[in-house]
Amino acid sequence: MDSAYVTLIAGGDAYAPGVEALGRSLYATGSAVPRVLLATPDVPERTLDHLADDGWRVRRVEPLANPAPPAELLFARFANTYTKLRAFGLEDVGKAVFLDADTLVLRNIDELFDRPDFAAASDFFVPDRFNSGVMVFAPSKARFAALEASLRAAKTYDGGDQGFLNSVLPEWWSLDATHRLPSMFNVHHFVFQFMSAHASLRRQFLADVRVVHYTLQKPWLAPTFTGASGLWWETYAALHPERDGAWHHRLHAAEDWTFDHVVRAISGD
Ligand code: GLC
Ligand code: MN
Numbered sequence: 001m002d003s004a005y006v007t008l009i010a011g012g013d014a015y016a017p018g019v020e021a022l023g024r025s026l027y028a029t030g031s032a033v034p035r036v037l038l039a040t041p042d043v044p045e046r047t048l049d050h051l052a053d054d055g056w057r058v059r060r061v062e063p064l065a066n067p068a069p070p071a072e073l074l075f076a077r078f079a080n081t082y083t084k085l086r087a088f089g090l091e092d093v094g095k096a097v098f099l100d101a102d103t104l105v106l107r108n109i110d111e112l113f114d115r116p117d118f119a120a121a122s123d124f125f126v127p128d129r130f131n132s133g134v135m136v137f138a139p140s141k142a143r144f145a146a147l148e149a150s151l152r153a154a155k156t157y158d159g160g161d162q163g164f165l166n167s168v169l170p171e172w173w174s175l176d177a178t179h180r181l182p183s184m185f186n187v188h189h190f191v192f193q194f195m196s197a198h199a200s201l202r203r204q205f206l207a208d209v210r211v212v213h214y215t216l217q218k219p220w221l222a223p224t225f226t227g228a229s230g231l232w233w234e235t236y237a238a239l240h241p242e243r244d245g246a247w248h249h250r251l252h253a254a255e256d257w258t259f260d261h262v263v264r265a266i267s268g269d
Contacts, residue, residue, distance in 0.1 A: 002094040003033050003113045006087045007101050010040040010063060011080040013047040017220035018101035021235045023054045026099075028235075029108040036093065038086055054239075061086040066159070067152050073159035081161045082151075088137060089144025100133035102214040104232055109185065109210050112136050118169060119179045121186035123162070124215070128173045132162035133213045134186040184208045188215060189228035196228075223251075 005026060009015045023035060037056035039048055040063045048058045064082040066073070073079060087098050097112045099105070112119070117138040120130035137143070147168065156163030166172070172179065187195075192212050195205040212228050219229040220236065230252025237244035250265040263269075 001034050001036075001092055004036045004057075004090070004093045004096055005031075005033055006036045006038065006090065006093070006096045006098045008038045008084050008087065009043050009047075009051075009101060010038075010083045011042060011077075013043055014221065015101040015218075016043075016047050016051065017236055018214075018218065019051055019056065020054060020239055021220075021232055022099060022101055022103055022105070023051070023056055024239055025105040025235050027055065029105055029110075031108055031110050033097075033110060033113070036090070036096075038083070040080075040083060059090075064148075064151075068156055068159045072156075075160075078158065078160035082164070084132070084161045085144065085147050085164075088139050088147055089141055090139040091141050093139050096135075096137055096139050098132075098135045098137070099211070100213065102218050103133055103186075104212045104214070104235060105210065106212065106231070107210055112181070112185065115181070116178055118172070119181055120172070121181040121183055124188040124191065129157075129162075129166045130169075130172050130180075131186050131213070131215075132160075132165050133215065134181065134211055135165075136181075185210050187212050189213065189217075189226050192228035192231075193226040 007019060007022060009019055019037060026035060035056050037051055037058050038061045039058055041060060052058050061083065063080070064085055066079050066082045070076070070079070084098070087096055090096060095113050095117070097109070113136070115136045117136065119136040120132065121134060123129045123131040150168050154164055154167040156167065187209050189212055192209065195201045212231060214228070214232065219232040233248050233252065237248070247266050247268060250268065251262070
């Protein structure tokens, strides 16, 4: 494959709804680029069969242990995220655009394959580091081996793959601009909520935004009250009408986020 979108599911099937919604969102952009799903052995076969029916080319990968002691992980779920590094070792993929399973693509992003290796967008909290939820790179066996060799020595500031990758690529911020993706390719869902809620910002923002990233809160794991979770539910509900609910619509249509209004939106009073 010259190019592929790649994502990861690891540690059971809790992220399967994310992969489903991501796949559907990519499909809706009209992209013909193959989609590769890396999956650890603990992901049930039937979940993977279902995702394969959705168009994902499933590859089993061995988990990659996080060398950081549990107490240093920002979140316990970061124990699984080092497995993401396996994407750097895909030998039969020329250029990969890695997308976290908690991202949603709103319009075609195939142009990312023209970016040089390595390219990513700024992190939301530390803008001179990159966020590892959307990355462009040319995978190879040697590439993965080099990462694996640095596993123990390189520090991770968040206890996850992002902190590690930034230690291995400390020069990213000063590389030529083609390596730094515009922020619209990786928009935090809280930022989406803010930008799309305000009339003066909404029009231009909605025309520009390409990828929304549900870091911190996953819409399918805990109901999140952000404008962007409405988008996620819309995408997912198209695949699972049985999981759609009237209160999702009321809540996501709400423009008044005061406590009483939120309670009313949920209860339907
Ligand atoms: C942040 C990033 C995510 C990464 C995690 C662990 O949440 O958005 O992509 O996997 O940190 O480093
Ligand atoms: Mn993420």
